[in-house]
Amino acid sequence: MAGLRVGILGATGAVGTELLQLLEERSLPLEELRLLASPRSAGQQLPFAGETLPVVEVSEDAFQGLDLVLASAGGSVSRQWLPIAVAAGAVAVDNSSAYRMDGAVPLVVPEVNPEDLAHHQGIIANPNCTTILMTVALWPLHRVRPIQRIVAATYQSASGAGSRAMAEMKDQAIAILQDRPPPTDIFPYPLAFNLFPHNSPLNEQGYCQEEMKMVQETRKIFHAPDLRVSATCVRVPVLRAHSESLNIEFQTPFPVEEARTLLGQAPGVRFVEDWQRNYFPMPMEASGQDDVLVGRIRQDISHPCGLELWLSGDQIRKGAALNAIQIAEVLLEKNLLG
Amino acid sequence: MAGLRVGILGATGAVGTELLQLLEERSLPLEELRLLASPRSAGQQLPFAGETLPVVEVSEDAFQGLDLVLASAGGSVSRQWLPIAVAAGAVAVDNSSAYRMDGAVPLVVPEVNPEDLAHHQGIIANPNCTTILMTVALWPLHRVRPIQRIVAATYQSASGAGSRAMAEMKDQAIAILQDRPPPTDIFPYPLAFNLFPHNSPLNEQGYCQEEMKMVQETRKIFHAPDLRVSATCVRVPVLRAHSESLNIEFQTPFPVEEARTLLGQAPGVRFVEDWQRNYFPMPMEASGQDDVLVGRIRQDISHPCGLELWLSGDQIRKGAALNAIQIAEVLLEKNLLG
Numbered sequence: 001m002a003g004l005r006v007g008i009l010g011a012t013g014a015v016g017t018e019l020l021q022l023l024e025e026r027s028l029p030l031e032e033l034r035l036l037a038s039p040r041s042a043g044q045q046l047p048f049a050g051e052t053l054p055v056v057e058v059s060e061d062a063f064q065g066l067d068l069v070l071a072s073a074g075g076s077v078s079r080q081w082l083p084i085a086v087a088a089g090a091v092a093v094d095n096s097s098a099y100r101m102d103g104a105v106p107l108v109v110p111e112v113n114p115e116d117l118a119h120h121q122g123i124i125a126n127p128n129c130t131t132i133l134m135t136v137a138l139w140p141l142h143r144v145r146p147i148q149r150i151v152a153a154t155y156q157s158a159s160g161a162g163s164r165a166m167a168e169m170k171d172q173a174i175a176i177l178q179d180r181p182p183p184t185d186i187f188p189y190p191l192a193f194n195l196f197p198h199n200s201p202l203n204e205q206g207y208c209q210e211e212m213k214m215v216q217e218t219r220k221i222f223h224a225p226d227l228r229v230s231a232t233c234v235r236v237p238v239l240r241a242h243s244e245s246l247n248i249e250f251q252t253p254f255p256v257e258e259a260r261t262l263l264g265q266a267p268g269v270r271f272v273e274d275w276q277r278n279y280f281p282m283p284m285e286a287s288g289q290d291d292v293l294v295g296r297i298r299q300d301i302s303h304p305c306g307l308e309l310w311l312s313g314d315q316i317r318k319g320a321a322l323n324a325i326q327i328a329e330v331l332l333e334k335n336l337l338g
Numbered sequence: 339m340a341g342l343r344v345g346i347l348g349a350t351g352a353v354g355t356e357l358l359q360l361l362e363e364r365s366l367p368l369e370e371l372r373l374l375a376s377p378r379s380a381g382q383q384l385p386f387a388g389e390t391l392p393v394v395e396v397s398e399d400a401f402q403g404l405d406l407v408l409a410s411a412g413g414s415v416s417r418q419w420l421p422i423a424v425a426a427g428a429v430a431v432d433n434s435s436a437y438r439m440d441g442a443v444p445l446v447v448p449e450v451n452p453e454d455l456a457h458h459q460g461i462i463a464n465p466n467c468t469t470i471l472m473t474v475a476l477w478p479l480h481r482v483r484p485i486q487r488i489v490a491a492t493y494q495s496a497s498g499a500g501s502r503a504m505a506e507m508k509d510q511a512i513a514i515l516q517d518r519p520p521p522t523d524i525f526p527y528p529l530a531f532n533l534f535p536h537n538s539p540l541n542e543q544g545y546c547q548e549e550m551k552m553v554q555e556t557r558k559i560f561h562a563p564d565l566r567v568s569a570t571c572v573r574v575p576v577l578r579a580h581s582e583s584l585n586i587e588f589q590t591p592f593p594v595e596e597a598r599t600l601l602g603q604a605p606g607v608r609f610v611e612d613w614q615r616n617y618f619p620m621p622m623e624a625s626g627q628d629d630v631l632v633g634r635i636r637q638d639i640s641h642p643c644g645l646e647l648w649l650s651g652d653q654i655r656k657g658a659a660l661n662a663i664q665i666a667e668v669l670l671e672k673n674l675l676g
Binding site (some may be wrong): 149150151153155170173174177188189190193194195196197199201202205206207208215228229230232234236237238239243245247256275277278280282283284296297298299300301302303306308310 | 488567568
């Protein structure tokens with residue numbers, strides 16, 4: 001194959017920016033890179049590999065000739081344009097939630113279920129950030145002894161709500177430090193020096209969308225429809241990278257040392273534990289990293305078959321853009337494009 | 339009783355400052371207020387009720403004539419001086435961890451186990467902040483159907499590490515916003531825009547002291563030696579007030595509506611839930627409040643006998659100073675002083 005003709009739909013957002021950077025860093029052979037966006041963002045110029053690329057308005061004809069489309073412009077944009085991209089002959093890796101639970105669409109974390117890509121019908125879904133980070137960390141354990149139940153509490157950074165949210169949190173911090181009221185245009189409540197349960201819509205049982213993504217997507221990725229998961233998702237005043245406290249129950253005891261060994265060898269995981277220095281994964285250190293930082297693995301003293309585990313991971317990188325690029329790399333390697 | 343002669347040991351710290359404010363606000367009859375501190379802090383003057391009180395150096399004679407000593411100067415100071423205070427005839431309410439697990443010392447949250455005060459032998463222990471907040475919220479449920487297991491994840495503010503820690507986090511935020519390296523004199527790692535597992539010493543099982551306090555103190559306060567508790571304590575970049583995500587297991591299902599009704603009537607609890615607005619307890623709103631804000635009660639979808647619950651509470655106020663003052667109020671009311 002000479003090289004790929006790749007389109008990015010939503011190139012100007014936080015994930016789009018990261019996709020461009022990863023395409024520079026990594027080894028996908030590019031013949032063409034086409035940046036597509038809504039009319040609002042079209043006309044911008046973005047730097048790429050020493051050149052400047054124009055952002056053009058997405059249209060019926062914009063996908064002609066593309067092999068691969070990486071979409072990160074939100075669910076409604078994906079629903080509108082990805083079927084057109086696929087009809088034009090491209091394979092689409094979608095970062096939105098639009099197709100994730102569609103039975104015909106593989107939902108893939110390359111470290112976990114790359115084999116699911118074989119059955120794609122044009123669209124492949126990239127999981128939600130919190131799910132990707134959790135599944136990378138738990139799969140090495142789950143494949144040895146199936147997990148029965150997960151109780152998750154998350155610590156999610158401002159960047160999960162986009163680059164404007166990050167800027168708003170910085171403005172809020174400055175305002176609070178100067179005794180001025182913090183601006184809240186994007187977040188419903190001040191986030192700087194504060195925190196609040198994730199503000200996605202709540203279902204009738206009181207779980208928010210973000211929490212239900214962790215429940216449903218993990219089951220689909222692990223092919224474990226009966227896996228019991230509960231999650232509490234919380235937005236915290238961190239700029240970038242999400243953290244998660246995971247309580248995991250197995251059917252039989254899981255020796256801590258075995259878990260440590262497995263995670264020490266696991267792809268996509270960097271094991272970060274220094275018990276002497278009280279040094280464990282932190283979002284500050286996970287930011288900009290490809291690996292999910294995992295550590296603080298403990299036997300749960302409240303359950304004989306339980307483990308406690310702590311992780312931090314860059315949710316824009318591995319939690320979104322990198323995972324999409326890795327999917328594209330597997331598609332190319334396995335000859336599943338076009 | 340004419341009025342109480344009260345001493346505060348550690349009057350210049352974050353909790354000491356709050357104790358002074360609460361003594362101004364609340365109704366304990368004061369005949370004398372004596373401020374005691376280490377040689378380092380002695381000589382300062384602190385405002386109280388329109389006057390200025392001197393901080394005097396703690397000594398063998400400093401407790402003479404006192405009815406009540408409120409101690410918040412750390413474990414070693416309490417161990418050194420409280421036996422002397424008690425020998426001099428005072429009752430001591432200790433905010434440090436020195437005596438909490440001493441079988442002869444009541445560990446009391448007035449909303450939960452005020453009856454334990456009856457058996458005091460001079461020293462009464464105030465529980466750790468995270469434990470106080472959790473027990474106030476869970477006792478109304480536990481007394482109806484005993485809790486079998488708690489899995490807690492905490493979101494603890496900088497102020498839990500003292501007023502200098504709060505100041506350091508503000509300095510860190512300014513430094514990071516100005517692209518300068520953040521100072522870390524008090525915390526081991528930058529806390530502003532970051533977070534990390536609680537940096538108290540770790541035991542052989544990998545649990546830190548803060549976590550084991552939640553385990554052991556809750557058992558003692560609830561008189562439930564077999565209660566199973568696991569906790570993950572995390573320091574977050576919030577100035578004041580701690581939050582906790584609590585997963586609670588009962589032996590039989592606990593209807594959510596019943597839990598909601600019980601917590602709506604519970605002393606020390608303010609029920610904060612507006613599902614339409616996605617509005618739940620936040621540390622920003624818990625700061626400076628007497629009540630623990632509790633909400634987001636959900637049936638745990640991963641366990642038929644489980645509930646999920648979220649809280650925020652001011653750990654300097656109810657988590658420390660207020661609880662100590664409330665203990666003193668019960669002691670006075672039940673004639674247990676002197």
